[in-house]
Amino acid sequence: xxxxxxLEFLYSSLPMYQRIGKxxxxxxxxxxxRLDNYFGKPHREFITIHIAGTNGKGSVSHILASVLQSAxxxxxxxxxxxxxxxxxxxxxxxxxxxxxxIVDFVxxxxxxxxxxxxSFFEMTVALAFLYFKQKDVDIAVIETGMGGRLDSTNIITPxxxxxxxxxxxxxxxxxxxxxxxxxxxxxxxxxxxxVVIGRSQNEVRDxxxxxxxxxxxxxxxxxxxxxxxxxxxxxxxxxxxxxxYRKGIPLVRELYTDLAGDYxxxxxxxxxxxxxxLQNSLELSTDSLRCGLRHVKDNTGLIGRWQIMRESPLxxxxxxxxxxxxxxxISQLMKMKAGKLHFIxxxxxxxxxxxxxxxxxxxxxxxxxxxxxxxxxxxxxLREKAVKYSLRGKAYSSVDxxxxxxxxxxxxxxxxxxxxxxxxxxxFLKDFSNK
Numbered sequence: 001x002x003x004x005x006x007l008e009f010l011y012s013s014l015p016m017y018q019r020i021g022k023x024x025x026x027x028x029x030x031x032x033x034r035l036d037n038y039f040g041k042p043h044r045e046f047i048t049i050h051i052a053g054t055n056g057k058g059s060v061s062h063i064l065a066s067v068l069q070s071a072x073x074x075x076x077x078x079x080x081x082x083x084x085x086x087x088x089x090x091x092x093x094x095x096x097x098x099x100x101x102i103v104d105f106v107x108x109x110x111x112x113x114x115x116x117x118x119s120f121f122e123m124t125v126a127l128a129f130l131y132f133k134q135k136d137v138d139i140a141v142i143e144t145g146m147g148g149r150l151d152s153t154n155i156i157t158p159x160x161x162x163x164x165x166x167x168x169x170x171x172x173x174x175x176x177x178x179x180x181x182x183x184x185x186x187x188x189x190x191x192x193x194x195v196v197i198g199r200s201q202n203e204v205r206d207x208x209x210x211x212x213x214x215x216x217x218x219x220x221x222x223x224x225x226x227x228x229x230x231x232x233x234x235x236x237x238x239x240x241x242x243x244x245y246r247k248g249i250p251l252v253r254e255l256y257t258d259l260a261g262d263y264x265x266x267x268x269x270x271x272x273x274x275x276x277x278l279q280n281s282l283e284l285s286t287d288s289l290r291c292g293l294r295h296v297k298d299n300t301g302l303i304g305r306w307q308i309m310r311e312s313p314l315x316x317x318x319x320x321x322x323x324x325x326x327x328x329x330i331s332q333l334m335k336m337k338a339g340k341l342h343f344i345x346x347x348x349x350x351x352x353x354x355x356x357x358x359x360x361x362x363x364x365x366x367x368x369x370x371x372x373x374x375x376x377x378x379x380x381x382l383r384e385k386a387v388k389y390s391l392r393g394k395a396y397s398s399v400d401x402x403x404x405x406x407x408x409x410x411x412x413x414x415x416x417x418x419x420x421x422x423x424x425x426x427x428f429l430k431d432f433s434n435k
Contacts, residue, residue, distance in 0.1 A: 003099040006106045007086055014113075014120040031118045032152040035126040038112055042133035043140075046076065048156045049274070052144040052185045053164025053198065055325045059259065059267045059305055060164055060198070061143040064274060066299040067292030068139055069093055071284050076132035076140030078153070080121065083304050083319075083426040084433065090128045092135045094300045101131060121145050125152040139282075147174050149187020160277060161188050161217075163208070164198040164270050167324035178203045186211040194218040194277055198270030222273035226251075228265045237308055240264055244272055252286070257293040261306030261318065263328035268293075304425050306332075309432060313410040314338070317418040317425045321347070323355050329419065330359050339413035342406045344399065346370050346424040349377040356420070357389045365409065366393025367402035371423030399427035 001009065036043070049064060051057045058079055065077040075093055082088035087096035105127050106113070113123060132140045142158070144151040166182045174181045182204035189195045189211050197208050200221035212219035231241040231254065238260055244252040251272075257264065278284060296302055304319040306329070320329040333341060341364040347353055348371075360366075368383040370376040379395040386393070396402035399418070406416045418428045 001103060001107065003103055006103045009106065010086075010120060010123070014118065014123055027150060029150060029152065029155065031116050032122050032125065032155060034116055035112070035118060035122060036129070036155055039126055039130050043129045043156045045133045046137050047139040048158040049139065049141050049160050049162065049278075050144070050153065050156055050158040050188050051141065051162045051164070052148040052151070052188050053162070054167035054181070054185075054322065055320070056164040056198065056263070056267045056270065057143050057162075058319075059264060059302070060162060060270050060274075061141050062296055062300040062302040063257075063259075063267065063271045063293065065091075065094075065141045066296040067271075067275065067284065067288055068141070068282070069299050070292035070295070071282065071288035073138040073282070074136065076128075076135070076137040077300060078125070078128045078132075078140065079143045080124070080145050081422060081426075083422075083429050088301065088303075089124060090131055091301060092132070092137055094298075096301070097128075097131050102127070105130070119152075122152045144188065147187070148185040150184070151188070154188055157190050158188075158193060159281070160274060161190060161193055161195040162198070162270065162274055163188070163195065164267070165324070166199075166201060166204045167322060179207055182207040183211075189215050189217055191215045192217060194220065196270060196273045196277065197221045198223070198266065198273075200224055220273050220277065222270045225276075226269045226272045228268050228272075230262070230265060237314070242268055244268070246272075252289070255290065255293055258295060258297050259302075259305060260308065261329070262332040263320075263325070264306075266328075303429065304422070307429075310416075312412045313342075313407070313414040313416055315407075315416045315418070317428055319422045319425045320419055321421050322351065323359070326356055326359055326419070329417075330361070333415065333417055334361065336415060338415040339411050340365060340415075342367065342410050342414060342416045343393075344369060344402045344406055344416065344418040344424070344428070345382070345420040346379065346399065347377050347382060347420045348373075348375040348423065350375065351377075353377065353382070353385055357386055357391060360386075360389065360391055362390040362392075364391075365406075366391050367406050368393055368395045369399050369402040369424065370397065371399065371421055371427050373423050376421070376423065399424055400431040403428060403431070 068075040077091045090097040174184045227245045228242045242255045309315040320326045344367045346369045370379040383395040
């Protein structure tokens with residue numbers, strides 16, 4: 001099998017949550033542990049940092065990996081899902097795993113894969129951990145998939161656990177209240193392993209402090225200690241500049257980052273608390289902090305976060321896909337000077353569509369679409385739901401058709417925003433790279 005054949009085998013043979021949803025979800029770690037035992041527990045051969053949360057965990061993972069790389073560590077990075085290439089999930093010092101490795105892994109281990117019939121995510125975690133071991137990484141930053149307690153990544157004992165925030169997402173699996181969702185995320189807190197909580201939300205603070213006490217783990221609420229102020233720095237759409245404060249006292253001035261979304265301020269706060277805790281044991285310098293933040297995308301290959309694709313009209317794609325994430329993205333768009341806003345919008349069918357639609361401005365032009373996955377909400381149904389919120393536009397059966405229409409309708413001073421679903425952004429990035 002070549003690389004494409006191998007991926008087709010995996011996609012067709014293993015249940016994949018991103019494509020089919022609930023049918024791929026497992027409520028235990030049994031197969032994950034069996035796979036881990038089969039491969040000899042490879043995650044024990046390197047330091048790990050574990051990151052969960054409703055929003056921001058991908059950005060925090062990439063920021064942390066970039067700073068570790070800048071400090072000279074051979075750094076593994078496991079994230080999900082991918083946008084264009086499956087290998088985006090598994091990187092060492094920013095470079096994706098080789099196609100040949102994926103092909104050989106599946107060929108050499110087809111027997112155990114067919115015997116256990118793991119989920120796509122379970123198999124991918126096993127593959128990543130074995131790859132990191134064979135590449136002899138010093139440290140690996142591991143992002144959870146959906147929850148925490150039952151996530152396949154939760155077999156590691158990390159140097160540090162991080163939970164970015166808690167919001168309403170995947171409620172059919174994690175619970176209908178913030179407290180229940182927090183309890184699932186808190187499942188990554190390990191015995192005597194310190195934990196960083198990015199946002200000290202009143203509704204869930206006690207959930208985390210209670211769990212940390214049970215596990216004899218030191219707990220740090222990042223926003224109790226750190227704050228950031230965004231600097232105005234010309235009209236550069238491609239970067240942010242922050243001043244960092246600790247307990248109200250200036251700590252780092254003019255910290256540049258190539259991550260342009262305003263919401264990155266929240267992720268920087270979470271990261272700074274983690275950086276402080278890791279600084280001494282890993283010998284992380286201010287120089288590695290500045291260099292790592294300045295070059296996150298170059299160092300790690302991060303895409304799909306407030307990514308500017310074109311200048312005139314301004315085209316932005318962003319993978320915010322739930323209420324909390326989209327609230328921040330739309331807020332930033334509304335502050336920008338533009339002739340008109342054009343939203344290319346699609347969503348998966350298990351999200352709270354009504355609460356999300358209520359965020360969008362009525363005066364924009366909409367291009368309702370669907371991603372090329374079975375979970376995508378039908379574009380015509382989405383358009384009909386949007387009418388209730390005075391959101392007007394046409395429906396398109398593909399993201400590419402929606403984008404072409406928006407591009408033909410937009411004037412030079414307009415903004416086209418592509419989002420609502422990671423998979424809408426993924427389709428757009430694939431089509432854009434092929435143009």
